[in-house]
Amino acid sequence: MKGKASYSSSLSDYEKKANEIKASTTASTSKRPVALPLYLQVKGHLIRRVLSGEWRPGELLPSEMKLAEEYGLSQGTVRKAIEEMAVEGLVSRHPGRGTFVTSHRGDYQTTRFRRFYSNKTGKRIAGKDSQYISCEKIKADEQLSKQLQVKTGADIVKFVRIRYLGNHPVLLETIYLNSEICPSAEVIFEQKKPDSIYFALEQMFNILVVKVGERLRARAARPDESELLALASNTPLLEVTRLAYSLGGECVECRVSVCGGDDIHYWNQAE
Amino acid sequence: MKGKASYSSSLSDYEKKANEIKASTTASTSKRPVALPLYLQVKGHLIRRVLSGEWRPGELLPSEMKLAEEYGLSQGTVRKAIEEMAVEGLVSRHPGRGTFVTSHRGDYQTTRFRRFYSNKTGKRIAGKDSQYISCEKIKADEQLSKQLQVKTGADIVKFVRIRYLGNHPVLLETIYLNSEICPSAEVIFEQKKPDSIYFALEQMFNILVVKVGERLRARAARPDESELLALASNTPLLEVTRLAYSLGGECVECRVSVCGGDDIHYWNQAE
DNA sequence: CAGTGGTCTAGACCACATC
DNA sequence: ATGTGGTCTAGACCACTGA
Structure with missing residues (x-):
């Protein structure tokens, strides 16, 4: 109807084979009249299966052949779906x-x-030289609620952490986690003090961070920051x-x- | 020979067809014993043809079928080469x-x-509101020579430009161009004062900027900067x-x- | 209408990893 | 030896574009 109705009719040859996919895809996006190429439908379906925990991070997917058989499609179509997922960093082959x-x-x-590098060595800042300063349960103020897409007053866990280069503090990180998605995330801090927050999220909550957006500006240090750094x-x-953002877009x-x-x-x- | 001899023997079926490619690829990288998949060889060859100016920015490439015929390969192989180029932003389909x-x-x-956005509107900083402050021909100091990969003392063209948001100056840009690659680039400044340097480079020198690396830090404004901004x-x-960096990696x-x-x-x- | 890129199939051979 | 992903082919139909 909107100039996009395209594929739906021409799919007649394929749709018998791929009806499991179609059923679920059409349900999720009721507005668009199917239209999506099969390989994108497969990709979407596979992503949903990963999200559901059917295969957890680090685990092996079925082979292309198995999946092709399962979906009733050719290996090439499934391959294209998986290749896109690989490009987007969701799976590795x-x-x-x-x-x-x-x-x-x-x-x-x-x-x-990780985007921070040492001025001297040029090496990426990482490793075990991080120190946790504090951990609080707080309520989202207006700004945080917008950023984390939660209601004002929602539960948030706040960490403060410092990274060192040698003996010198160089990076001060204040981290806010959405408690709806990561219930009782305090334990991350209490127990593990992990170097990689994202690996911890993956292990504890089956959450994969796949996208980040960063906003940079310069400003004067506040007194507490000057002291810590x-x-x-x-x-x-x-x-x-x-x-x-997680795989699911949250x-x-x-x-x-x-x-x-x-x-x-x-x-x-x-x- | 080196554990990578892999493809070379198995290519026997294809190599008759693709000998133009192989001839040029082997010549350019004499160390690696062929080994590259055909579609990557095609990709490399097409890139070189673009670089040579055979098709200039904005121009149309031959169709997949024509190229497949020309190289004696199947359409799918050429397609894969072109698709990679499209992903890398070299061509658009x-x-x-x-x-x-x-x-x-x-x-x-x-x-x-372009990575700068207005804090108020959230819109990208661009458009015609830029003002050229100065243009000089200078010699590369040690730092610039490292950055631009030229000898110390090499000719460099330096622009200073300010971008405005409304009536307010918000961004001060100091631009150094490698005169070896962009001979007499002063004319860019003198004549056109272009909004997009990269479009100007493309038009004047057939140079495509395809990659940038950026290093960010905070520091105090110098007096001249405070005044200009x-x-x-x-x-x-x-x-x-x-x-x-250009397509050729310079x-x-x-x-x-x-x-x-x-x-x-x-x-x-x-x- | 002819030509383009986009999707899909079916089948082949390959290098690689694992058992 | 088996099964994996990676490459390549050959041919089909599709939607879109422009003459």
Whole structure:
């Protein structure tokens, strides 16, 4: 009807085979009259299956052949679905072994969203040199509620953490987690004090962080920040406000990182 | 020979058909014993053809069928090569029309590397509200020579430009162009004062900027900067140092942008 | 209307990993 | 030896574009 009705009629040959998919896809997006290519329907369905926990992070998916059989489609169609998921970082493929659900364990994933580098060595800031300062349960104020997409007053868990370079504090992170999605996330702090929040979220709540948006600006250091980072008062700080989104598109984390300009920098590459 | 000899023997069926490609690929990378999948060889060859100016930015490539015929391969193989190029932003594909060499003209490309947004409206900073302050021919100092990958003392063209939001100056850009790659780039400034440097480079020198790396930090404003941006002295500034690379991998531009924290911010998204 | 890219199929051979 | 993902082919139908 809207110039997009396209595929629905031409699918007649395929739709018998792929009716499980179609049934579920049409239900979820009632507005669009089917229209989606089969491989995107498969992709959507596979994503939902990952979300549901059918295969957890780090686990092996069925082979392309098995999935093709299951969906009644050709291997090529399923392959295209999985390839897109791989490009988006949802799964990773290994010749001879199979396709695995992405995990924030392992080198690539744990560094995937890390953007701070040492000015001296040029190396990425990471590793075990982080120290947890505090942990509180708080209520979302107006700003946080917008950012985390929750109601004002909703439960939030707040961590404060410092990363060190050698003996020197270089990065101050304030992390807010949505308690609706991560119930009793305090235990993350209490028990594990994990280096990678995202790996902890994955292990505890089956939540995969797949997208982040970051807003950067410069501002003067507040007194408490100057003290924690061992900087002169009013030093210019780089402030990075990150919102992190899960596979399902929910905002799971708001993180405000601040650092001075002398020790580390933020690095971004675009192609 | 080196455990990578893999494809070369199995190519026997294909290599008769694709010998033009193989001839040129093996010549360019003499170390690796062929090994590359055909579609990557095609991709590399097409990239070289774009680089050579055979098709200029904005122009139409031959159809998949024509290219497949030309290379003696199937349409699917050529398609995969072109699809990768499209993902990397080198070409853009339009059903019913064809595949075009990317141009920094048009909405997507001109905004592709723009990361500054208004704090108030949330809109991207762009448009005609930029003012050129100065243009000089200078010699590369040690730092610039490293960044632009030229010898110390090499010719560099330096622009200074200010972007406005309404009547207010918000962004101060200092742009260094490699004169070896962009001979007499002064004319860009003198004649056109273009809004998009990259579109100008494309038009004048057939240079496509396809990759940028940016390093961000906070620092105090220098007196000249405070004046140009109408800020109090020593205001914290966000400093973005960008290196821009062409299709061929050469560094064509070094750009230092600075702004205060009140009017605009830097936005980055990662998936 | 002819030509383009987009989707889908069915089948082949390959390198690689694991047992 | 078996099964995995990676590459390649050949041919089909589709929606879209522009002459």
